[in-house]
Amino acid sequence: MCIQIMEIKIYQIDAFTNKVFSGNSAAVCPLNGWLDDAILQKIAMENNLAETAFYVKKDNHYEIRWFTPTVEVDLCGHATLATAFVLFHHENHTENNINFFSSRSGHLTVARELNYLTLNFPLDEIKEVALTSEIANCFTSSPLTVIKGKTDYLVIFENEEAIINMNPNFENIAKLDARGVIVSAKGNKVDFVSRFFAPQIGIIEDPVTGSAHTTLTPYWSKKLNKTTLTATQVSSRGGELKCKVVQDRVEISGQAKLFLKGLLYIE
Template structure:
């Protein structure tokens, strides 16, 4: 079987920035084991698969290790593929997913994700995580992911994590967000997942489902600019809408090709 494959850099206005995702259109679902093998072979943080679902598209996301319940950058990449490669005519694209219906609106090359808010609440920090960190946070919260709040952008940029210790904990399907108020934006973050091929995710849209309500409350503002301080760097425009969050960014197509499954 031959399938189209699109590789797209999301949450960036330049190639080789943001977070790379592969997008694979399907006419019907393949077996889960095969979807996982394709994602592992693609060797990017997420591979998105979608099929037509009436006037919507059913969407699933796989890392090289497992299926995720929500992924921002691969959703943005899928919307970009639908608009720029497959020429979908609508300005609003609706996906069905494990996290419910998700809308992506497109305007002047900016993709705005309408995602569920996941407001984090105070939580104890597991000892394994504490031991893995070279500096300790001033606050710890949790929704799907642990959210570790630091005093400065430098703390987020310079933190060292002992992976041999960190990998002893299983946060499936979540991870660990570290965040602080930004020097040239509203807030910054980084995202790490133990026991995975992709230890640090370059830009994590779903993490902002928790970061947006937290920083909206801390900063007293609804609209914010965020930067994820990975090596590739990602920029996100964020809006707190109560039980929903808006996460906007750009994308660039890196490659268009074909994959063979046998």
């Protein structure tokens, strides 16, 4: 009996960086049509990266979905940036703007200008909440402020050094009713720094998290009284971002680099 083998292109891109082995790696798989969700999840699990993005071309836009090794997520910034990089540099998208559509997050755009790609995402809806014992028990030092967005907590600390040296309790973070926890402080050389922990969705620490900056940007924009900000995610790999508030949207800019390209073989 002949077994049919399906070949799927795969790219691995380091996003929010201008050099490989830094920023945040994402896999990107162009598809001719949507496969079963179970297959998409298995591919993401096999890749074992923070996110694998899949996209399908539809008329004048691209449908996009994002999977961690364990679940599908509502929004992923670095994997969207990586997908745009693939389209611009390897999949023959000739215009300087890309329109994406997510059934979970709506319309998203990416614009190209020189070496930078700029995501246009909806601003998160944030509000200050009380510091509960559940949140306090995630950290060895006391936060200054706790913010709640649609999916994440944003926890503010005194300075950049507190963020860099942080060793949180991941077991306690995993118990919180949220996608994950962003920790942040005013930066020494940039406007703000951050890290992102999400053991709830199988990511102990995400190296650079574009979607978290939809929460970080409105907070720091108001705190620092400015609409254009610079940011560094101070994970071990590190990543650089430029953020700008534009009405109810946020523009998040960064660079990307190709690490590998190849084929997947699925029976």
